[in-house]
Amino acid sequence: MITPGxxxxxxxxxxxxxxxxxxxxxQAHMIxxxxxxxxxxxxxxxxxxxxxLVTDIRMPEVSGLELLERLGTREPNLPVxxxxxxxxxxxxxxxxxGGAFEYLPKPFDIDEAVxxxxxxxxxxxxxxxxxxxxxxxxxxxxxxxxxxxxxAIGRLSRTSMTVLITGESGTGKELVARALHENSPRANKPxxxxxxxxxxxxxxxxxxxxxxxxxxxGADQRRIGRFEQADGGxxxxxxxxxxxxxxxxxxxRVLAENEFFRVGGQQTIKVDVRVIAATHQDLARxxxxxxxxxxxxxxxxxxxxxxxxxxxxxxxILELARFYLAQAASELSLVPKTLTTxxxxxxxxxxxPGNVRELVNLCRRLTVTAxxxxxxxxxxxxxxxxxxxxxxxxxxxxxxxxxxxxxxxxSEANRPLLDEARPAFERTLIEAAMRRSHGxxxxxxxxxxxxxxxxxxxxxxxxxxxxxxxxGA
Numbered sequence: 001m002i003t004p005g006x007x008x009x010x011x012x013x014x015x016x017x018x019x020x021x022x023x024x025x026x027q028a029h030m031i032x033x034x035x036x037x038x039x040x041x042x043x044x045x046x047x048x049x050x051x052x053l054v055t056d057i058r059m060p061e062v063s064g065l066e067l068l069e070r071l072g073t074r075e076p077n078l079p080v081x082x083x084x085x086x087x088x089x090x091x092x093x094x095x096x097x098g099g100a101f102e103y104l105p106k107p108f109d110i111d112e113a114v115x116x117x118x119x120x121x122x123x124x125x126x127x128x129x130x131x132x133x134x135x136x137x138x139x140x141x142x143x144x145x146x147x148x149x150x151x152a153i154g155r156l157s158r159t160s161m162t163v164l165i166t167g168e169s170g171t172g173k174e175l176v177a178r179a180l181h182e183n184s185p186r187a188n189k190p191x192x193x194x195x196x197x198x199x200x201x202x203x204x205x206x207x208x209x210x211x212x213x214x215x216x217x218g219a220d221q222r223r224i225g226r227f228e229q230a231d232g233g234x235x236x237x238x239x240x241x242x243x244x245x246x247x248x249x250x251x252x253r254v255l256a257e258n259e260f261f262r263v264g265g266q267q268t269i270k271v272d273v274r275v276i277a278a279t280h281q282d283l284a285r286x287x288x289x290x291x292x293x294x295x296x297x298x299x300x301x302x303x304x305x306x307x308x309x310x311x312x313x314x315x316x317i318l319e320l321a322r323f324y325l326a327q328a329a330s331e332l333s334l335v336p337k338t339l340t341t342x343x344x345x346x347x348x349x350x351x352x353p354g355n356v357r358e359l360v361n362l363c364r365r366l367t368v369t370a371x372x373x374x375x376x377x378x379x380x381x382x383x384x385x386x387x388x389x390x391x392x393x394x395x396x397x398x399x400x401x402x403x404x405x406x407x408x409x410x411s412e413a414n415r416p417l418l419d420e421a422r423p424a425f426e427r428t429l430i431e432a433a434m435r436r437s438h439g440x441x442x443x444x445x446x447x448x449x450x451x452x453x454x455x456x457x458x459x460x461x462x463x464x465x466x467x468x469x470x471x472g473a
Contacts, residue, residue, distance in 0.1 A: 006121045009050040010034045011041045011067065012083065013059045017106075021054065024110045030117065038062035042070070049075065052120045054104075054113075057084035079120035083108070103154060105147050139172070139179055140320055143313030145306075149176060152305045157183040162255065164240075164300045165278040167307030170357030173278040174238060176307055181234040186274055189233030192226050197239035205247055206263050215264025225262065227254060227271050234274045240300065241281035241292060252296045275300070310352040310359065317347055320356065324363035325375075337370055342377045346385045371434040372467035378431060427462050430455070434468055441468070 008030050010021050018034040025032040033050070035041040038059065055067055062070075068080060079101035101120045104113060139149070153176070156163065163180060165173045174193060181191045199207050206215075210225030226235055237243075243251065254260045259270045277300045286292035310317065321339060329336040339347065352358055362381075370379040380386030405417055429448060437443035445455040459465040 006051040006118070007031045007033070007048075008052045008054060008117055008121075009041065009044075010054045011036075011038060011059070012054075012056040013037065014056065017056070017083070020110060021113065024114050025117070028114045028118075030114075038067045041067070045075070049078070052079050052081065052101075052117050054081045054083065054117065057082050081113075081116060081120055103151055105142075139175055140323055141313060141316045142319070143308070143316050145308035145313055146316065149305060149307065152303070153179050153183055156180060156303060158185065160184065160186060160274040162274065162300055162302045163276045164283075164302075164304045165276065165307055166283075166304060167278075167280065168309050168355055169280045170355035171307035171309055172356045173307045174236060176305055177234070177236040177276045177278065180276055180305075181236075181274075184234070184274070186233045190230050191234050191236065192230040193236040193238065194226050195238040197242040201244050201247075204243070205250070208247070209250070209260050209262055209269075210265075211263035212265045215262070219264070222262075227260065227273055228269060230273045231271045232273075234276060237275060237277045239279055240277040241279040241283055241286055245293070248293045248296050252293060252299060255296075255299045310355045314348055317352075317359070318344055320359055321347055321363060324360050325367060328364045328367040331364075332367060334367060335373060337367055337373055337375050340374050340376050343375050343380060346377060346380055350384050368438070369435070371431070371437070371439040372464075374467050379435070423462060426458060427464070430458060430462070430464065439468055 008025050010018055010025075010032060012018050012021075012034075013036050015036070018036070022032045022034050033044070035044065038055075039062065041053075041055075053071075057063065057065060065082075068082070071078060071080065081102050081104055083104045083106055102116055104116065139146070141147070141149070163177075165176050167173055177193070178191060181187060194207065196204060206219075206223065206225065208225050208227060210223045210228060211219050213219060213222050237251075250260065254271075254273075255275060258272060259268050261267070262269060283292055283297050283301070287294045287297050310320075318339070321344075325338070326336045354361075362384075366375050366379055370376075377386055401421075405421075430444070433444040433447040434441075436447060441455055442452050445452045448455065450458075456465070459468060
């Protein structure tokens with residue numbers, strides 16, 4: 001619901017943004033006032049005060065974050081909406097940390113922006129506060145679905161609320177959980193992660209709650225469980241939907257009473273732990289099917305964050321690929337590889353059923369297997385649409401060559417066949433040898449039956465010298 005008659009001040013050094021917002025706010029019967037710098041805004045603040053402030057985050061002289069900091073002591077209750085074209089988690093977290101009411105990534109829908117201004121004014125009149133995060137964490141994404149994740153992390157940053165993270169396998173649910181922890185009041189305490197489906201059901205109880213010496217065969221000494229390890233901090237329970245009914249009951253008690261017994265123990269252990277759970281399953285359906293306790297589901301589902309699949313955030317694929325290629329190169333002490341235009345398009349066209357995890361693993365594999373500094377379509381697996389350059393059988397490639405030659409002769413091409421075929425033939429064999437030798441020229445030359453100087457000359461003639469420059473001996 002739009003609130004008419006409210007005073008809205010806009011600070012942005014971009015004239016077009018100021019004009020668009022001013023017109024939209026006027027149409028909504030609000031009273032806008034625009035400034036092209038923070039200095040002019042603060043000068044005007046000496047004589048009046050708006051109901052809502054909308055400010056850009058990156059401006060010359062005084063940035064939007066500096067403006068927020070100064071405003072925090074002068075007008076702590078003024079709701080501020082922060083706009084930015086640099087929509088990553090750090091920007092979102094910094095905005096909330098500065099006391100922002102909301103974070104608005106550019107480009108934005110103008111109707112949504114006006115609605116947000118109205119909500120900010122209503123919240124201000126009811127005395128609600130913005131929530132501030134503790135510190136930024138690493139998550140990558142410009143897609144709208146990831147912006148929702150960033151906002152949720154910011155809003156939850158001053159609480160120790162239980163959170164349920166849902167999403168397909170490989171979408172980065174643990175990264176979201178770590179970001180929630182790192183931007184919470186518990187950031188300086190332990191973050192303990194446990195994949196409940198990776199541990200046998202009979203061992204999971206001891207893993208969670210620990211055990212006393214002699215509790216069962218093989219229990220030679222007392223063991224501290226994950227809940228005690230996470231005391232004061234955060235316990236992340238991945239794949240919570242696979243937990244047995246008996247353990248669900250024990251977990252429910254810990255969430256309700258913050259206490260438990262070690263396996264074989266008689267002493268009550270009290271803990272202060274924030275639980276963040278994750279699953280790729282539909283827990284609501286699991287409740288209906290009797291596989292998951294309804295009361296535990298409601299305990300875990302206080303707040304929910306959906307980790308989006310990679311196929312719904314295609315605008316993030318190449319940025320993620322660059323990041324993980326650089327990360328893999330750093331781990332292996334190599335020069336980071338880049339994608340050719342054709343390879344990048346194949347990345348974008350692929351549906352990534354394994355999500356970000358599949359992308360990470362492929363980037364690591366390509367860092368090792370791609371011979372040159374550029375990753376080409378020949379380097380990609382066939383499921384991504386990669387080109388197979390070597391034929392499976394000897395007769396197959398010669399018959400293909402025969403068909404090509406017959407076609408060229410039938411077309412009465414003016415260029416001699418060998419002049420046209422030899423460069424393509426040599427290029428194919430050179431690229432195969434370079435891939436086999438992982439870019440080592442001397443080894444590739446031996447595979448081809450050439451000397452290294454001959455290979456170097458051929459690479460230059462075929463325009464391949466830059467691709468395989470300084471890629472090994």
